[in-house]
Amino acid sequence: MNEHDFESGDEIAWCPGCGDFGILSALKDALVQLGRTPRNVLLVSGIGQAAKLPHYMNCNCFNGLHGRALPVATGAKIANKDLTVIVTTGDGDCYGEGGNHFIHAIRRNCDITVVVHDNQIYGLTKGQASPTTEPGYVTKVQLSGTVLEPLHPLETAIALGCGFVARGFSGDMHHLAGLMAAGVRHKGFALIDVLQPCVSFNHKNTFAWYRERVYRIEEDTEYDPADKTYAYRMAAEWSDKIPVGIIYRAARPTYEEKTGIDGMPPLNQHEIDTIDIETIVTEYA
Amino acid sequence: MEITVRIAGEAGQGIQSIGRIICRAIKRHGWNLFADQDYMSRIRGGNNSFRIRISDTPCLAPREKTDILIALNRESVAIHEGTVRKKGLIVADEATDDVTATTLRYFNVPIGALAKASGGKSLYENSVVCGVITGLLHLDPDAVVNVLKDMFGKKGEETGDKNITAFREGNRYTRDNYFSDAFHLGRRQYGDGIVINGNEAVALGAVHAGCKFYSAYPMSPSTGIMASIARFAKRFGIVVEQAEDEIAAINMVIGASYAGVRAMTGTSGGGFALMGEGVSLAAMTETPLVVVDVQRPAPATGFPTRTEQADLDLLIHAGHGEFARVIYAPGTAEEAFSLTVKAFDIAEKYQIPVFIMSDQHLADSYRNVTLPDVGALSRQRHVIPTNGQSVHPYKRYALTGSGISPRAVPSWIDDVIYADSDEHTEEGHITEDARIRTLMVQKRFTMRMNLLSKEMTPPSASSLSRTEIVLVGFGSTCGVMQEACGSVSGMNVGYIHLPQVWPFPAEEVRTLLEDAPEAKIVSFENNAAGQLARLLRRETGIACCDSILKYDGRPFTVDEVVATVKERYSSL
């Protein structure tokens, strides 16, 4: 398999220069590195610019409702534990409309990888504030600047006990592909929040703005993703320096292990025409 | 021979377990029963009751009057005494009630004292009460002990033994102190079949149909379905997941269904409202979906533990946009079972949302039933079979002209599968093309509605020739309509019960009514608007001349329906 095997040929509808292109390339690269075949990969998305990504790849795709990618991915993984399930979602899709699912999907810890295209804006609906928009940022709706405090997805994920918390930058595709591959290899819920410039609606967090700040966390001499205190500090670092890389990592039993799904053939391969309920019916006699 | 026993007390006193034990004992003695529950939305206190109607002829609905009232607290006597027949009996604990002397009407049993003597815990009071009822009805104590063993068997030997001691004490006390033979049931023959309620019937249907994933958010009165499936999950390799909300539940089910398993969710009106967008998603992505709505009185939180049939309009219109759907409205536990199996078949065959509309009365009422022959119910999978078949290039939404695009499961074929909630091409990619849009709408909606008209679950009806009045109902009113029609003296009253309300069986209803050209047609519904009457008129042009409606949160009783019919129509 090479990257072309993961291309779909569907016409790409993103703005030229959008940070989403880097994420698309990185994901193909990661799947090649992982040695996956298209038919065994499922990409699930909601609605938004980010959520269009699965159409541009040659993989199984479920492009569902705004905010609801995580429950669909959960159901699909439960039905077929052998699928590699990856969610491509936006900051609005995942942290806003789907915020409740984000919290509980981490608690559930199914073996899925979630790639959030975090452009700190609602791209598809033309530039309203998202849960990660910086306070004060002016939009056509937030005329006096965004009032709400931003959500901190990485700190939230660490606090919820997520076993793989990473930040990537769509301007550093090679590094991002490595994070994605590591996320897929991680057993359990893996979150990769990707700094994704939106060239049309986010005039602050641009490629240039990020390039001045982003550094690879592995280069830090104190780097220790197993240390939660360190991880919180790195997750919160958002100044003239912004770390990218695996920020927190911990082994946790997965949902599939705890529920016994891992010990059976995939649910979708169970024969159903031989199911005999006679024994349970007699329990009501 | 017919007796109604009502067990009443406050929440937390174990009324439901007493009721279930007695129901199963009665069934095993060869009697028919119908038991409904009236309970409040609270865990302790208040007043709940479990009413068991017992008869040598089939019982399909509750009766108004009580023959034996078992009052587990003083308040229950005050609340229910009025329903007790002249020759009826009130049983109470002398410690908790002012009624001290045992007479023909009052029987005082030291329930608490007997329980303490048996095991030291008030926990065993329920078993004492079962013993008392066994004594009054002259049931075989050993047979009832077997029921107790079956039900408490798993709770460990010691608890089981103490329950049996308490039961025997209650039975002995009754035989020694209550001498009337007024309620002698005894044994007819061993009763076959089972005792289940509507929720359990749906759960058994789902397990039989091969449901592998059930996800829901707890909501009365639907939670019993989740609990019943959970009970059997390990044995059948089923995953039951309590979702964070109903939106998650329906989307998880859609994800699982897309990935190739049969999956279901269940809720009540409020949760169903939250699922609306998911219903529409299933329709657009052509993902099979089965949803149970166990209705309760609304709007908003309404009466969490009571009954109503006011979600008919909601279910017909749920989800934005136009698409085909099927709505079943089972009237009995047997129908709830077989229509659940059928729901999975139809959802998969036509790749559509299918709803099972139940309600608290059906969900919580127990009856002795014999499940329909499962051999007659199809479990055929409607998917392109497994094992990497070469279907290349695969088009998930192929326009085949038949109204159905063959459905493949991810990783089972060698190509990939795109499912999309946007309007899409045959391949499943986003499009805004006008011609494709038109063809896709026709496929999802009109073509499938036509196909579904050939899969109709027909109405059931009494013989309608020479009837003066025809009652038309759907769902849980089936039994009470049926019994009431046979009990109105001096008038010829018939009924039509609709186990499927969408697509509406217009032809079938018209044909049935041809037998009764002169009859007055009356809709019979647990709602205030007469939603079925409106639907009937819209779909057939047939107008009801009246509607019998009840929306106080309580089910109809046979007596009440007979009285209403006589009062309103005998002078016609």
Ligand SMILES: Cc1ncc(C[n+]2csc(CCOP(=O)(O)OP(=O)(O)O)c2C)c(N)n1
């Ligand atoms: C239920 C619902 N509400 C609102 C929308 C409109 N909507 C589509 S995408 C979107 C926000 C997208 O933002 P984000 O998830 O950050 O994705 P981006 O476009 O920025 O990649 C909104 C509000 C919708 N499709 N569905």
Ligand code: SF4
């Ligand atoms: S609006 Fe922004 S996020 Fe959307 S495609 Fe254009 S640049 Fe990318």
Ligand SMILES: [Mg+2]
């Ligand atoms: Mg965004």
